[in-house]
Amino acid sequence: MPDGPDIVRAAALLGDPARANMLTALMGGQALTAGELAREAGVTAQTASSHLARLEAGGLITVRQAGRHRYFALAGPDVAAVLEGLMSLAARAGHSRTRPGPRDPALRRARRCYDHLAGELGVAMFEALVADGRLALVDDHPVLTETGEAFVRGFGLDPETLRAQKRPLCRSCLDWSARRSHLAGTLGAGLLSRMTELGWARLEPGSRVVTFSKKGLAAFEAEFPTPHP
Amino acid sequence: MPDGPDIVRAAALLGDPARANMLTALMGGQALTAGELAREAGVTAQTASSHLARLEAGGLITVRQAGRHRYFALAGPDVAAVLEGLMSLAARAGHSRTRPGPRDPALRRARRCYDHLAGELGVAMFEALVADGRLALVDDHPVLTETGEAFVRGFGLDPETLRAQKRPLCRSCLDWSARRSHLAGTLGAGLLSRMTELGWARLEPGSRVVTFSKKGLAAFEAEFPTPHP
DNA sequence: ATCATGTTTCGACTATGGTCGAACTATGCC
């Protein structure tokens, strides 16, 4: 019966509340210190330390030493993808977190999914891109069209650079809050970072929430209009 | 700190050796009885029963009553996707299963990945399809071309029927044994089932191994020639 | 040097949950 790689090691790492909290915190995309992660997970520094050591040994996170701080981050987009997959499964099974906190509405509205935009606004952007032909869906996979390529350039991004990465340019990612898709891949990541550069939105430190300024939201809705039914 | 759906419930279910064995067995795509799964997992019937009850409560598997047997199957392709994702993580981290058993070479050669062909032959087929333009890669995603569509018809499948499903027609799936991609999606599933209909290959009951007949292998290699470097 | 802060190590406690033996229920066959 032994066949295939050892799922159990990885899955068991994700199966503990403290570790899961740390990893979801890291889904924000930015690196966090051991102490911050301990607070985020609701455990003491000692226990957090042991958990972090395990996560690193399991290859799920990476460490970067900086002075007397140690910054932890997800090991890569594939880890984030598995986490989002688990969230979708849990959402489908109807097991939402025990107490939906005050941050929850903001998270449903706009949040980071590792390095791209998710939530209602993420879904709206994706559907707007598809609706007016900047993205085409081929076998349910998003593909950048010629008009889309022009838009990307106009937005201040270089398609060639984005394509040069190892990750695919476009990927659709199932949104656990909206049960619809949003845009991942290097294009998704590029668009989000460009929006922060332009001052449209701000990444709330210590959370996954993305806050849009008033002007930014107007610009966003002009660029990605909601298709009227 | 409570944000998002509860990953832990789902992940903890995958984090136990017995349950993970059952689920990987179900990756074969066919439904299995409680007893078969107990044997597959190496536990007694009692423990298996409790595990299966948990997996069903967690929404990872579904049950179908048939006489005095109960047939269990994965709840859907999304579950299979998460499992494959975990396998990729584990493979990258270098944690292969403790003892690669005698079945292992056969598994590396050709196996089912849920409902489509994986292993060396799966990778070979995928690369042959891409090499002669039956599949095109757009942003790393496989897309069926016009010549590909003709080939599918000639192979005895109806592209429209395949496209009518909820799942995408083509999906690439990272192969843990070959570290390259093979073809998933309804097309991947359709091709495998057609190969068994044609007598090219047989699905070994109780394992994920796919055995090709001598004639079948010859036909396979004629249809999907290995691109010479 | 001294102190403070961030992080890890050690040791002990505790609980969750995986395991099986035995008994019980349900279905099918004769």
Added chain:
DNA sequence: GGCATAGTTCGACCATAGTCGAAACATGAT
């Protein structure tokens, strides 16, 4: 009806591992 097989429930045992207190180890500031 009686018997065999498939599956579940109950109860008890035991190990794994998550938890924290106390103390050690770093690094940076004064």
